[in-house]
Each structure stands twice: as structure tokens, then as C-alpha cells.
Amino acid sequence: MNPIALFVTCLVDQALPEVGVATARLLRRAGFQVEFPQAQTCCGQPFFNSGYRTQARELAQHTVALLQPYEAIVLPSGSCTAMIRLEYPHLLADNPRWYYAARRVAAKTYELSEFLAKFAPDFLADHKLETMPLVSSKSPITYHDSCHMNRMLHLRAQPRAALRAAGYEIVEMAESERCCGFGGLFSVKMPEVSNAMTVAKLRLARQTAVTTLITADPGCLQQMRGMVCPGDGLVVKHLAVALEEALSGNAEEQEQ
Amino acid sequence: MTATMREFRDRATIAIEDVRLQTALEAATGRFCTARAAALAKLPWVEAMRDQFKAMRAATLANLAQHLEQFERQATAVGAQVHWARGGAEACAIVTGIAQRRGVTLVTKSKSMATEEIHLNTALAQAGIQPVETDLGEWIIQLAGEAPSHIIAPAIHKTKEQVAALFAQELGQTELPADIPALTAVARQMLRAKFLAAGMGISGGNLAVAETGSVVLVTNEGNGRMVTSAPPVHVAVIGIEKIAPTWDDAALWLSLLARSATGQPMSIYTTVVTGPKRAGDPDGPEEVHVVLLDNGRSQLIGSKYEEILQCIRCGACLNICPVYREAGGHAYGSPYSGPIGAVLSPLLFGLEKYPALPHASSLCGACKEVCPARIDLPRMLLELRADLVAQGLASPVEQFLEQGAALTMRSSRVWQFVTAMGRWGQRPLLQNGRLTLPASLNPVGERQLPHLAAKSFRELWRQGEV
Structure with missing residues (x-):
């Protein structure tokens, strides 16, 4: 290519x-x-x-x-x-x-x-076999379906497959498809509603008892991070960062 | 009512800070969503049915005049009187006129969004006619002097304790227990007397069937049947878009309506009104009137917003909407709230009166996904936002910022220069890698503001650090 x-x-x-x-x-x-x-x-x-x-x-x-x-x-x-x-x-x-x-x-x-699913379908799994161990099986995460990725592109399986192939265990949250409250300029025009939506989303994520929340969209990442207080135990990460950490074997190095 | 950005935000904030309201809203909308999903899952070919329904609604609207005229012919043939109302005032005048001609002083009403839309209760009261809402939820908010906050569950924002207090006040008692069966019994008892005393019953109409000139109502309390059959006069007010050409179309409509609304296969009562009482009928009204309400609908035909007229007011988009679930219905300042209200209110009542509503959405698309007619609500919200800009209804500050930002981003060099300035400017505000602003200066409230990274990605790339 x-x-x-x-x-x-x-x-x-x-x-x-x-x-x-x-x-x-x-x-x-x-x-x-x-x-x-x-x-x-x-x-x-x-x-x-x-x-x-x-x-x-x-x-x-x-x-x-x-x-x-x-x-x-x-x-x-x-x-x-x-x-x-x-x-x-x-x-x-x-x-x-x-x-x-x-x-x-x-x-x-x-x-x-x-x-990755379309042009390098076996890459993550193969890479995992070659360079064991990547992420230990003790790395459960939960995944937020960002709205446009889910409802406009219909990409639900691909990010999950990638995370699993990289060694993560996905603990599904209730209403993973519920909006995180970002909505672009909506988050600035109507901050009270936007923040309340994020609180609702983070509550659902916390109910999984998992401490890592993954999303494939920078906007959602920024929004959810903005409502997580430092030291409250929940880390929000981008999909790419989570995958790269698993593959490079330094899951702790790139904390936000 | 209006909904400017300030008004919407203020009203939404009141709802967000009301813990009891939030609990009630989250639980009720959650139940509706779960029930809807389960009911649709049991229906074979549900996606094909939705496609067929959408096609039927679109085809009906494409020949709306013809179907309405057929309805008028058929309804007239069975003895009903059909009235055409261009606007809300005209519709109110028709209804109060009928009541005054018959010397009516008390009317019972079954739940109707069309009469909420035209403020019929106010018009009746001004003409000295007392309207009594008989849908339990509508009666509760009538007693409270409020507007409905949900299309199908108008009192969704009220707790049973608040209802008990309202009923106690109405009964002239100091206290009533907040027990739902007991409160329902109180309502039954009080409304029964009204049903028997009313000189006229006013209903809406979930749909009108052109081939037989019938008006169809669905209720879960049976009050619709009482309103349309007990008093000597029945008046139905119905939007011109709610027409089903045939009973086959009506069957498809009804099979999706209750499932989408409450998750029931059918509402408990489906009432069909085809003209007044005939010779030999033991009961039924002597006069039946159907008021066909336009009120801004016909001007949407042929416009980019025609699709919104396919709505059947099931409320599924409200229940799934994450904005509605936080802000509640009153924030919208219109009888129509949630995603459908955010599109319909500006279109029917004026974009200049409701400039906040097109922005009351994160464009998450959940509404489109659950709409039985698959109405592309996010697309129409985007069109309305473009209309706001085109009509100069956006604030000068917003226009300046948007145009300035776009100008900056048209050139990566200008973009780099401006972001470099930003990096320099934010330095005094950065503490421990977080942007710290006094709370009063933070435009996004309690949310941590994002800041520019020490080095942009393009710098890292150029420096070979990627």
C-alpha cells in the first residue's frame, strides 16, 4: 500500500x-x-x-x-x-x-x-502472540460508544474487537451508547445540560467498577475527562492510546 | 412562551438542580425506553413495518389535500360537522362558538396536544366556560397551573407527594396520603361528577381515517371514551397532518403508536368516533364536530421540513433524548418538548421566539433511531441552525467568533500562529498541567477546561518525535 x-x-x-x-x-x-x-x-x-x-x-x-x-x-x-x-x-x-x-x-x-479491521485484520492478535505479555489479563476496561461513530458509521464491533485483540477485557456498561454530553459547541452553548449529561454518563461507567474508560473520539475524551476529578479513580483514555500501550507494553507510562 | 438561550439554560438548570425531578425523570424515561425496545423486539418484521409506515406517511402528505377532502366528505356524510381552522385563534373561536351556541358552561377534555398548542383552555375560560382535564396527568398539571412536560406523560415531573398535596387542596382537605391507588380513587370520584355534568366534551385525535370520516383516540384511562360519548356535544381538534387514508393504514399506525409510546401492544382503550348518535343508539353525542387545525403545518409541505409532519406524537424521542432527560420538558417553553419539540416549536411558532431549541441537542442521533417514522430529527436541527445564521438570529459575538475561527483554520500557517499565541497566553493560567480559571470566568461551569498541549502534534511530527 x-x-x-x-x-x-x-x-x-x-x-x-x-x-x-x-x-x-x-x-x-x-x-x-x-x-x-x-x-x-x-x-x-x-x-x-x-x-x-x-x-x-x-x-x-x-x-x-x-x-x-x-x-x-x-x-x-x-x-x-x-x-x-x-x-x-x-x-x-x-x-x-x-x-x-x-x-x-x-x-x-x-x-x-x-x-485496522479492514486492512490489517490479524495485526493486533498476531502482534500479541509475538510480544507476550502485553497487557495482563487483569486490565479490564469499559467502552463508551461515541454517537457519530455508533449511529452514523455503525462501528460498534471494530473498536471492541481491537481492544480484545490487544488483551483488554471489556466490562460493558449500561447504556454504552448514551451520549457523553459533548456535542461539539453544544458543550459550550449549554454547559449546564452538557455537564449533567456527562455526570449521568460517568455514573454508568463507574457502575462497572472498572477504572479505565475508553472512547474512540477526542471530543468525548475531552468532555468526560473534564468532569473527572483528579484522584477519583477513573481514567479516561483514547482507543489509540490504549491499543498502543498494550502493544508497547507500557500501560502505566502514558497516564493522562 | 419563548425559549431564548438564556431562558432555556435557566429553566434547564432549575430542573437539573431538582434532585426529585431528576430521579423521577430518569426512572420514567428509562422505563419507557426499556418497554419500547421490548415491545418492538416482539414484533416480527418491525423494521419493515417502520419502513412501510414512513412510506405511507410520506405518500399521505404528498396528497394531503385530497385525503383531507375525502375525510370531510365521509365525516359529513355520517352527520359530523367539519371545520377548517387556519390558526390557533380561529380554532379557539370555532370551539368556544359551538359551546356558546349550546349554552355550555362546563366542558370535559381528554388529552390533546393540539389544544395545548392553541391554548384552548385559556380561550374557554375567557369565554366563561370551565374546561376540566380528565386525563389524570393533564388534570394534575391543570390543578397545578402548569404546562405539560412530556407529550404522553404530561405530569412526568411530579412526584406522588406533590400530587397528594394538589388533590388535598382541591378537596379542601389538609392532607391526603401519597398512595397511588388511593389518589387514583380520588380522581375517579371527582372526575365522574364532571363527566356527567359537562355540556360538551373536547378531545384531540391520534389520527383521522379518511375513508370513513372517523376520528381515532387512544387512552389508557378510558377518559377519552367518557369525553366523547357522555356529553351531548363532542368536538375533536386534530392537526391536518394526522390523517390515515384507509383503515389498513390506521392499523399500521396503531400497531406502532402504543409500542413506541409506552411499550404496550395497544393502548387500553382505542375509541373510534364516526359521526354522532344514530337513531336507535342508546347513547352517544347528538353533535360531533371535527376541527381540522393547520396552524403553520401546511406551509411546511414542500419545504425541507415536510418530514416533521410524519410525527405521530408517541414521545419515543423524548424518552431516549439525553438532553430532555436532564433538562426536562419545561425548559423548552413549548407544549412540544424533546427533539420533536426542538424542531416543531420553531417551525410552528417562529424561529425568532425559540432560537435556543435548535441548539438543545448534542446531535447524538438517538431520536432518529427510535422514531417509528424514522424522522431525521438531527438533520432538521442542523437545517434550523443554518436558518438561524442565515436569518441573522445568531448573536453578533457568536458570528464574529465562528467567522474568525473559520478564517484562522483556512490556513495552517495562520492556525499555527494563533495556537502558538494561545500557548503563550495560557501560561499564567496553567497549574499542575490544568487550566485554572476563577469559577465565575469558566464558561463551561464545573467542567475542567481543555488547554493547548505544550507541543502540538505537528510540532512533534516535525521534530521527529512521533
Whole structure:
């Protein structure tokens, strides 16, 4: 396979770089040559979701032009993947040239666990066999289904399969598909409701008695972390970080 | 009522801080969700039925005028009188007019969202006619002087203790035990007298069947049957979109309605009203009127919002909505709350009056997943948000920030420069790797604000640290 493009998302680039690092390392371990197109910024979703279509369209064009040359694009985010795959073609439908370019980019854009399941299905399990022990069987985690990843991309099995293959035991929480309260700018426009939603989500996670909560979306990660007090025993981690820790064998090294 | 951002947030905060309300809301919506899922799971071909239902609703709306005219012909043929109301005031005038012509001073009502929408009770009271709600939940909130906070469970926000206090006050007693069977018995006793004394019964209509000119009501308390059969006059107020062309369509409709709403295979009472009492009938009203209410619906036909008219008011989207489950129904400032209310209220009553509602969603998509007609509510919320911006209803500060941020992000160089400034600017605020702001300055309340990492991913990449 030719080099694949890593679109880390604006949030990971600026606030959660360790997620990008883990994603890049994981993809390299799986045998892919990874490139980081330097001109990338934001997929435009915050603007699209708050009604600023003109601004969203400009960022969509910027991103489509940037990602067009690559054979595949991988994102450590279900939400931004859904934006590129499902919204870009509609957003750019007015101009046939942009529409078809958006369609082509949409068709080769993947969320991380989806990409691994499709193009490196045995990598995690094989890697585990080669480098035992990875994560001890005493590493139970619980997984939050982020909304766009679950309901727009229908990716429920892939992140779980990846976590299991890397050696984690998944303890399912009740209502794993219940929104964490982020919702992009919703979390800023209606912070009281947003925070109450996060409290409800974290309560469900805590009921599992597991101390690690995994999500595949940087937005949810940021939101849930923001409502966890330091020292209250719950650690929120990105899927890529959890997988990379399991594979590199240093589960404790990259604590938030 | 209105729902500006400030109003919505303030009302939601009251609900969030009310521990009893939160407990009641979480438990009731949770029960509804579980019951709905179990009921649908038992239905063979449920997904195909939903597809068929959606197709039927879409096809009906595409020829709505024809179906409404057929309904009018058939209803008139069996002796009902059909009235067309363009707006709420017109509908209220029609209903109060009928009551005044008959010299009615007391009316009983069964639960109806359409009459909530047009504030019929206020209009009746102003005309000197006393309306008595007979659905238990509606009666409770009528006694409390409140608006419904849920489409099918209007008093979902009330505890049994609060209900006991309301009933005691109505009975002129100091105290009543907060015991549900005992309270229900009190309501039965008090409402029975009203049923017998009322000169007119007012109902809504869950649907109207065009081929026979019938109005169909579902209730779990039997009050709908009392309201439509005991008084000499029955008036049904029904939105023009709630039309089923045939009884086959109605059967499909009813098979999804109760299951989606409460998880019941059918509501306890399904009442069909086809004209007034005929010669030889032992009971039934002498006059039946059907008021077909437009109130902004017809202008949605052919627009990008037409799909919202497929709604059958089952309330499934409210129960599953994580925003509704925290904020409660009153935050929306409209008889229609939850995701359906967030779309419908601005469309029927004005986007300028309800500018917060399109934003009262994290766009999680749970509503679309449970809607029996698979209405794409998140899509319509996004369209309404775009309308807010296009119509200049977004605040100048928001417009400035959004446009500025987008401009910054159009160039990775500008983006890097601005984020570098941010890194420098946040330094005095960072303590132990956390951004610390005085609580009054934190725009997201008790939530820890995110901050920019010491080095961005692109810096790490360029420095070969990835």
C-alpha cells in the first residue's frame, strides 16, 4: 500500500497530541507508511453543526484538496470521519467537480479501528502472540460508544474487537451508547445540560467498577475527562492510546 | 412562551438542580425506553413495518389535500360537522362558538396536544366556560397551573407527594396520603361528577381515517371514551397532518403508536368516533364536530421540513433524548418538548421566539433511531441552525467568533500562529498541567477546561518525535 494520510483532527493536534502519536505508531506497527499532510487544520464540523455552512464548505474544500492524493486517510475520531464521509458530499454538492472529489475522499476515509479491521485484520492478535505479555489479563476496561461513530458509521464491533485483540477485557456498561454530553459547541452553548449529561454518563461507567474508560473520539475524551476529578479513580483514555500501550507494553507510562 | 438561550439554560438548570425531578425523570424515561425496545423486539418484521409506515406517511402528505377532502366528505356524510381552522385563534373561536351556541358552561377534555398548542383552555375560560382535564396527568398539571412536560406523560415531573398535596387542596382537605391507588380513587370520584355534568366534551385525535370520516383516540384511562360519548356535544381538534387514508393504514399506525409510546401492544382503550348518535343508539353525542387545525403545518409541505409532519406524537424521542432527560420538558417553553419539540416549536411558532431549541441537542442521533417514522430529527436541527445564521438570529459575538475561527483554520500557517499565541497566553493560567480559571470566568461551569498541549502534534511530527 502507498503511504496513508493521518488526519489527526484539530483537537488532537492542539490539545491531545499523545492520541496522534499513538495512532501514528500503531499504524506503523501494522506495517503502513504514514504521512502527516502538514496543511491540515479542521474538518469543518464545528461550523457545519452550528449552522455556518459557508465556513464549513471552505474548510471542507481545503481538506478535500489536501487529502485527495492519498490512497487512504485514517482518523482517530469517529465523529470527524462521519463528517468527511457523510456530510462532505452533501455540503459540496453544488459544484460537480468538488462533489466528485468529496465522494472520492469520502470513500477512502476511515476511522482508526475500522481501518485496522479492514486492512490489517490479524495485526493486533498476531502482534500479541509475538510480544507476550502485553497487557495482563487483569486490565479490564469499559467502552463508551461515541454517537457519530455508533449511529452514523455503525462501528460498534471494530473498536471492541481491537481492544480484545490487544488483551483488554471489556466490562460493558449500561447504556454504552448514551451520549457523553459533548456535542461539539453544544458543550459550550449549554454547559449546564452538557455537564449533567456527562455526570449521568460517568455514573454508568463507574457502575462497572472498572477504572479505565475508553472512547474512540477526542471530543468525548475531552468532555468526560473534564468532569473527572483528579484522584477519583477513573481514567479516561483514547482507543489509540490504549491499543498502543498494550502493544508497547507500557500501560502505566502514558497516564493522562 | 419563548425559549431564548438564556431562558432555556435557566429553566434547564432549575430542573437539573431538582434532585426529585431528576430521579423521577430518569426512572420514567428509562422505563419507557426499556418497554419500547421490548415491545418492538416482539414484533416480527418491525423494521419493515417502520419502513412501510414512513412510506405511507410520506405518500399521505404528498396528497394531503385530497385525503383531507375525502375525510370531510365521509365525516359529513355520517352527520359530523367539519371545520377548517387556519390558526390557533380561529380554532379557539370555532370551539368556544359551538359551546356558546349550546349554552355550555362546563366542558370535559381528554388529552390533546393540539389544544395545548392553541391554548384552548385559556380561550374557554375567557369565554366563561370551565374546561376540566380528565386525563389524570393533564388534570394534575391543570390543578397545578402548569404546562405539560412530556407529550404522553404530561405530569412526568411530579412526584406522588406533590400530587397528594394538589388533590388535598382541591378537596379542601389538609392532607391526603401519597398512595397511588388511593389518589387514583380520588380522581375517579371527582372526575365522574364532571363527566356527567359537562355540556360538551373536547378531545384531540391520534389520527383521522379518511375513508370513513372517523376520528381515532387512544387512552389508557378510558377518559377519552367518557369525553366523547357522555356529553351531548363532542368536538375533536386534530392537526391536518394526522390523517390515515384507509383503515389498513390506521392499523399500521396503531400497531406502532402504543409500542413506541409506552411499550404496550395497544393502548387500553382505542375509541373510534364516526359521526354522532344514530337513531336507535342508546347513547352517544347528538353533535360531533371535527376541527381540522393547520396552524403553520401546511406551509411546511414542500419545504425541507415536510418530514416533521410524519410525527405521530408517541414521545419515543423524548424518552431516549439525553438532553430532555436532564433538562426536562419545561425548559423548552413549548407544549412540544424533546427533539420533536426542538424542531416543531420553531417551525410552528417562529424561529425568532425559540432560537435556543435548535441548539438543545448534542446531535447524538438517538431520536432518529427510535422514531417509528424514522424522522431525521438531527438533520432538521442542523437545517434550523443554518436558518438561524442565515436569518441573522445568531448573536453578533457568536458570528464574529465562528467567522474568525473559520478564517484562522483556512490556513495552517495562520492556525499555527494563533495556537502558538494561545500557548503563550495560557501560561499564567496553567497549574499542575490544568487550566485554572476563577469559577465565575469558566464558561463551561464545573467542567475542567481543555488547554493547548505544550507541543502540538505537528510540532512533534516535525521534530521527529512521533
